[in-house]
Amino acid sequence: MIAQLKVARAGLFDTLQDLGRIGFMALGMPTAGAQDRIALRLANALCGNPADTAGLEIGVMGPDLLVEAESVRVALVGPLSPMLIEKPDAPPKPLESDRTHLLKRGQVLRVGMVEGSSTAYLAVAGGFALPAFMGSLSTYARAGIGGYEGRKLAAGDALPLAREQAPPGDEKKLAQPFDYGSGPVRVVWGPQDDYFSDKGRRTFIESDYRVSKEADRMGIRFEGPTIEHSKGADIISDGIGPGAIQVPGAGLPIVLLGDRQTVGGYSKIATVASVDLPRLGRLLPGQTVRFTPVTVEEAEELRRDQEARLARAIAGFQTARPPGGIDLVRLYEENLIDGVVY
Amino acid sequence: MSVRYLSCGDTAFSVEFGNEISPEINGRVMALHAAIGQATKGGELAGVVETVPSMRALMVCYDPMATSRAKLEPEIEGLIARGLPTDMKSRQVTIPCCYDDPEFAPDLKEVAERTKKKPEEVIASHLASRFKVYVLGFMPGLAYIAGLEKSLYLPRRSQPRVRVPRSTVAIAMDMTTIYPFESPGGWHLIGRTPLWMFDQRREQPVFLAPGDSLTFQRIDRKSYDRIARDVEAGTFDWARLVKSA
Numbered sequence: 001m002i003a004q005l006k007v008a009r010a011g012l013f014d015t016l017q018d019l020g021r022i023g024f025m026a027l028g029m030p031t032a033g034a035q036d037r038i039a040l041r042l043a044n045a046l047c048g049n050p051a052d053t054a055g056l057e058i059g060v061m062g063p064d065l066l067v068e069a070e071s072v073r074v075a076l077v078g079p080l081s082p083m084l085i086e087k088p089d090a091p092p093k094p095l096e097s098d099r100t101h102l103l104k105r106g107q108v109l110r111v112g113m114v115e116g117s118s119t120a121y122l123a124v125a126g127g128f129a130l131p132a133f134m135g136s137l138s139t140y141a142r143a144g145i146g147g148y149e150g151r152k153l154a155a156g157d158a159l160p161l162a163r164e165q166a167p168p169g170d171e172k173k174l175a176q177p178f179d180y181g182s183g184p185v186r187v188v189w190g191p192q193d194d195y196f197s198d199k200g201r202r203t204f205i206e207s208d209y210r211v212s213k214e215a216d217r218m219g220i221r222f223e224g225p226t227i228e229h230s231k232g233a234d235i236i237s238d239g240i241g242p243g244a245i246q247v248p249g250a251g252l253p254i255v256l257l258g259d260r261q262t263v264g265g266y267s268k269i270a271t272v273a274s275v276d277l278p279r280l281g282r283l284l285p286g287q288t289v290r291f292t293p294v295t296v297e298e299a300e301e302l303r304r305d306q307e308a309r310l311a312r313a314i315a316g317f318q319t320a321r322p323p324g325g326i327d328l329v330r331l332y333e334e335n336l337i338d339g340v341v342y
Numbered sequence: 343m344s345v346r347y348l349s350c351g352d353t354a355f356s357v358e359f360g361n362e363i364s365p366e367i368n369g370r371v372m373a374l375h376a377a378i379g380q381a382t383k384g385g386e387l388a389g390v391v392e393t394v395p396s397m398r399a400l401m402v403c404y405d406p407m408a409t410s411r412a413k414l415e416p417e418i419e420g421l422i423a424r425g426l427p428t429d430m431k432s433r434q435v436t437i438p439c440c441y442d443d444p445e446f447a448p449d450l451k452e453v454a455e456r457t458k459k460k461p462e463e464v465i466a467s468h469l470a471s472r473f474k475v476y477v478l479g480f481m482p483g484l485a486y487i488a489g490l491e492k493s494l495y496l497p498r499r500s501q502p503r504v505r506v507p508r509s510t511v512a513i514a515m516d517m518t519t520i521y522p523f524e525s526p527g528g529w530h531l532i533g534r535t536p537l538w539m540f541d542q543r544r545e546q547p548v549f550l551a552p553g554d555s556l557t558f559q560r561i562d563r564k565s566y567d568r569i570a571r572d573v574e575a576g577t578f579d580w581a582r583l584v585k586s587a
Binding site for chain 1: 348349350351352353354355356358361362363375391392393394395396397398399400401403406407410411412477478479480481482483484485486523540542547548551552
């Protein structure tokens, strides 16, 4: 039996992503991978998948997915308002996000719009049955590699599932949405902060920068006050790490993300701390950010704290009530706690 | 020669051997790239994820859950202090190239005029150049290959082309390159190889690697077509282009 999710209607920019194609930057191969690794990892954990299983990264608006399998468990993580269409012509029923849902053959999951973030994630229990390329399923659309035929999903595509039916088990949900933090985006100075004047460095950390319309998986161009160089914008090309902030001659910062080129010739004033990269991967055009410097040691510590919080969030998953049904376990537990028995 | 350690956030840092393009500096970059590769294979340098060589620096990517900058930097310093290999083995790669078809080499005449040569002399200089792959980047499999004969140095085109066909051989500044995909490009197009620099059907999808020594070999259109057919079919014997030096 074929088990698959059929794209009944395409979203805007939906690609399969895992935690990235690691180990081939020396060959010019971009890492790609989930823009918001936290949401993907939560979605995988809700489904009981290994952390590096590929899921669907939903860009701005998600697809309608028709279940062509006995059953499938999906987890949706992110600010979504998904709907379930039980059979053709049935009215769509709202579903919750940040939890798993058990879907049956013939049902359509309408993933819908992502509100207040540029990305959300859908994972399926067991993962997708697609071949990895250079060790990863991440889509790198510029070179047409990875994921589903190396591109974003289109209507009529069929995503093969590794499992013909959902594994037994309860539906799970996040106890609360993950706290990505607010306030300024933490950055570490360098590698070429010495290519900028004192005034330029001050401008960078004392100004608001607005996400322009030129924002995609490769990077985000910001608008705001121009940053003054002291040694010019050009360097002899060197490696570009995740979150590198390059400043070309025009003086406006560009934060480079998963699909960035592996080397580049513009001076990089600072690098976004890895703790805040998932936030960058969620930014929408028009939103503004402030950058604030931390040391390498502080950035490493912040990241370790975040990983510990992520582990706690996963350990604290709750059993979710099936839609329309009664969660007896939960009912009894709450009655016991409240001391009220009906 | 002093080494600088530059921060690239909390998951990478750059080991910079100098601020100029020279074979000596790049040699040290490649030697450290190889030395770290060896060390990680041998179970040392826990937490190192990968290294990214460029002309003058090596970016070391690490996992802050498994190590830290404070732990890793002295380990790398130690590796350098122990002495980096100076006799790096490099692959000797031959790239067949057809210069004859005007469709393959739309800029050959202009390059000849601007370098005050005959087109045949431009081709001869390109064939006589002893190239080295310095760095791959910009797109998967795109190699910056330095070592072009000085008489062919030209700046990039003032008006980049929107579309350069895959496998076009081009020159600019002191370098040559081979486009792995159809893409925009601002270099001067002087020939085309039937090889694909990137082919995801191959076990090693990227053909060239940093450190490779490289020369071009002139082929006619008939040979081009024959090799192109084999490459397309996936039956081409790539090993015969590579010698280990």
